[in-house]
Amino acid sequence: xxxxxxxxxxxxxxxxxxxxxxxxxxxxxxxxxxxxxxxxxxxxxxxxxxxxxxxxxxxxxxxxxxxxxxxxxxxxxxxxxxxxxxxxxxxxxxxxxxxxxxxxxxxxxxxxxxxxxxxxxxxxxxxxxxxxxxxxxxxxxxxxxxxxxxxxxxxxxxxxxxxxxxxxxxxxxxxxxxxxxxxxxxxxxxxxxxxxxxxxxxxxxxxxxxxxxxxxxxxxxxxxxxxxxxxxx
Amino acid sequence: xxxxxxxxxxxxxxxxxxxxxxxxxxxxxxxxxxxxxxxxxxxxxxxxxxxxxxxxxxxxxxxxxxxxxxxxxxxxxxxxxxxxxxxxxxxxxxxxxxxxxxxxxxxxxxxxxxx
Numbered sequence: 001x002x003x004x005x006x007x008x009x010x011x012x013x014x015x016x017x018x019x020x021x022x023x024x025x026x027x028x029x030x031x032x033x034x035x036x037x038x039x040x041x042x043x044x045x046x047x048x049x050x051x052x053x054x055x056x057x058x059x060x061x062x063x064x065x066x067x068x069x070x071x072x073x074x075x076x077x078x079x080x081x082x083x084x085x086x087x088x089x090x091x092x093x094x095x096x097x098x099x100x101x102x103x104x105x106x107x108x109x110x111x112x113x114x115x116x117x118x119x120x121x122x123x124x125x126x127x128x129x130x131x132x133x134x135x136x137x138x139x140x141x142x143x144x145x146x147x148x149x150x151x152x153x154x155x156x157x158x159x160x161x162x163x164x165x166x167x168x169x170x171x172x173x174x175x176x177x178x179x180x181x182x183x184x185x186x187x188x189x190x191x192x193x194x195x196x197x198x199x200x201x202x203x204x205x206x207x208x209x210x211x212x213x214x215x216x217x218x219x220x221x222x223x224x225x226x227x228x229x230x231x232x233x
Numbered sequence: 234x235x236x237x238x239x240x241x242x243x244x245x246x247x248x249x250x251x252x253x254x255x256x257x258x259x260x261x262x263x264x265x266x267x268x269x270x271x272x273x274x275x276x277x278x279x280x281x282x283x284x285x286x287x288x289x290x291x292x293x294x295x296x297x298x299x300x301x302x303x304x305x306x307x308x309x310x311x312x313x314x315x316x317x318x319x320x321x322x323x324x325x326x327x328x329x330x331x332x333x334x335x336x337x338x339x340x341x342x343x344x345x346x347x348x
Contacts, residue, residue, distance in 0.1 A: 057248075070265050173287065
């Protein structure tokens with residue numbers, strides 16, 4: 001079986017656990033659609049399409065991280081910064097669905113698992129870090145680049161541990177969980193560094209060319225400075 | 234949609250097409266972090282079939298849509314791998330943009346409504 005597999009294939013996690021995660025993924029995506037509607041205006045909708053297309057493209061660019069091991073961007077953090085968490089999760093899901101249905105990448109049975117790890121967990125972790133870091137870092141291209149880098153590394157490792165959790169629940173083989181977890185964490189820390197560099201370059205470029213199109217520069221407002229507010233009041 | 238946004242989108246799509254269609258030909262062909270972990274412990278023959286050992290990928294099944302004309306990021310029937318990747322990558326970018334932008338456009342908040 002010669003494949004360019006990048007996501008979880010069929011048969012690695014058993015049917016019942018895959019089905020549970022498929023239901024979970026559908027429910028979470030429906031919730032994201034509801035929340036995303038508040039963000040989606042006539043400017044963000046085409047921008048979100050571009051973000052999805054860009055993530056599709058960059059996911060094809062596997063880079064070497066160890067001898068015999070490569071990795072590619074997952075895209076959750078990049079999407080959060082450019083189009084926000086709800087639309088961002090939908091962007092990554094769109095990519096995963098197109099890859100599964102048209103490019104035979106990521107098993108159809110495993111689609112819920114892949115969406116859970118990369119579109120939901122990865123994006124959620126990226127969002128928490130981006131929202132936190134932008135409270136302290138400057139809101140310019142440099143601050144955004146540092147934020148993208150740090151959040152990407154953490155987000156990719158979190159997504160990789162999502163697979164470990166699913167494998168623990170329904171793996172069709174019985175390998176040592178600490179070994180699986182450690183191996184995944186090591187390779188995905190390195191992949192996260194690569195993703196972080198790509199995401200940082202991308203968001204810094206967009207922030208310079210069209211800062212008005214960067215969701216993170218419009219939202220995630222800093223809490224009102226208490227002292228100044230007190231003085232003015 | 235303004236003309237300025239249109240230019241940005243066109244530029245972004247061009248970059249994505251170049252990355253997916255051209256640069257991807259130079260991407261690493263090693264298994265990725267997940268696949269490498271899944272294969273560790275098994276031995277493989279030249280066709281990539283498992284010949285022995287114990288690993289996560291042991292029970293891996295075929296993809297239900299493995300016969301897709303775009304399976305494995307190539308165009309079935311195109312012998313030249315550069316051309317095959319170029320066409321598949323370009324198609325993937327344009328399809329993803331079309332599907333994504335189309336769905337997001339339908340779901341968008343209409344001006345004047347608060348839904």
